[in-house]
Amino acid sequence: MNITIEYYLILSAFMFFVGVAGVLTRRNAIIVFMSIELMLNSANLTLVAFSSFQGNSIGQLFVFFVMTVAAAEAAVGLAIIIAIFRNKLTVNIDEINILKW
């Protein structure tokens, strides 16, 4: 038995599915954020798998950039969540509806 690239791609697709399900069903803003991180990581797994199987390091370079963007996104997003919590005293996204009319 040999591990081909499909195994990694299907694992990555499954993790993306779990991330989408988490974003769509959970109501806690922080857990929604963690699900987004899960989706970013599944995309990273795809990039690393292709990069490694093709013997080309550009894919791993892009994973590096994705991690940079994920760190920036987590910092700004959590700051926004803190700012919202200070005003509304909740992180439940069903109750945060100030942009709805």
Added chain:
Amino acid sequence: MSLEVILFFIFAIVAASTAVIMITRSNPVIAALFLVLNFASLAGLYLTLNAQFIAVVQVIVYAGAIMVLFLFVLMLLRPENEKRFLEINPKIKIFALFIAFIVFVQLVYLIFVANPSKSISKDLSKSIEAGTIESIGRELFTNYVVPFEAAGFLLLAATIGALVLAKKKFD
């Protein structure tokens, strides 16, 4: 079975199950800890793919820095546990799961139609060479130096933005 196969299945099962556990826990701190475990097993998968540098960065940046940030925010906010899954809007949530499952089926269908292993076969020495810090660093500081500087600028902007947003008052 070779060691590579055994390691892949151990890490893949841990990664998939911790992802599912992560989105089903009602206590966000437990969810965050399972996400750390998920990132650690992903680092193991990167090692089975000969991507040493990315595996180390995954542990340091994701499992270390980003998840500590999440846990700090959880400590500051102390959000209450969520209601059970189907207590509010069960129809909408089942529909959302259905949509997510359609995405999954589409991805798996695409993988099998494209059949990438037909055209891509692993060359072990090239794969090991691609994952070293040396080859990634050479690309990073020659062909991709502008995106690298832009990433540094993005981190600076994000730091300032996070400080401004989380500051006490906007005056």
